[in-house]
Amino acid sequence: MKRWMIFLGRGGTVLLSIGFALLLVSLIPPAGIASRSGQGRLSSESFLIPFGRVLTPQQGLEVTITADDTITVYILEVSQEIIDAWIIEQPPPGPPRLEDFLEENPDVISSQKEAREVKIDYMPTKVMDVTLALSNLSSEPVNFSFDYLITSVVAPGTKVRNLAQWTIPIGFVLALPWLAQLWKEKNTHTDQ
Numbered sequence: 001m002k003r004w005m006i007f008l009g010r011g012g013t014v015l016l017s018i019g020f021a022l023l024l025v026s027l028i029p030p031a032g033i034a035s036r037s038g039q040g041r042l043s044s045e046s047f048l049i050p051f052g053r054v055l056t057p058q059q060g061l062e063v064t065i066t067a068d069d070t071i072t073v074y075i076l077e078v079s080q081e082i083i084d085a086w087i088i089e090q091p092p093p094g095p096p097r098l099e100d101f102l103e104e105n106p107d108v109i110s111s112q113k114e115a116r117e118v119k120i121d122y123m124p125t126k127v128m129d130v131t132l133a134l135s136n137l138s139s140e141p142v143n144f145s146f147d148y149l150i151t152s153v154v155a156p157g158t159k160v161r162n163l164a165q166w167t168i169p170i171g172f173v174l175a176l177p178w179l180a181q182l183w184k185e186k187n188t189h190t191d192q
Helices: 003-026 080-089 098-104 157-191
Strands: 031-042 046-055 059-076 109-122 128-135 142-152
Touching (some): 046 142, 059 098
Antiparallel strands (some): 031 142, 059 142
16 A cells, blocks of 8 residues: 555544544534623613623633613723723813714624624633623613623634534545555455
């Protein structure tokens, strides 16, 4: 048997093993480590949900917000202290709003959804300050309730599954000629 076929075959079986291990890791359910629920009334302005967490790539955030009317929910990759400092530093004439901050810093918006009921699953790609913010652009006040859960995972499920979806077929394609040759040699030896 040729050396390159042995090399590719063994490499393929290693990729298959890694792919199946990744697939198993992605099936481990997340564990909840902190949660909070609350409710409030949102006038025609913005509201920052007291969150103040630094999340790592092994921690996720599941948010559910329900409101009487349509609101905008943001997950911002910035600390609340930075937003508060920016608001304080702004000169008159009018009070600055969260929308003004976001217009000037659009890169901090990780997720933005507008609806009466919003569900967001967020997992940072690096260690990140995270702030939850609500915005009501209508002139009428809106009642809302929120629930969030911080989860801890072994590995980000979607990313690991995507990686497994690539490594398993590649490993199979690389290992198949080698395994077929081994099977052929085994059957040839048993027939003699």
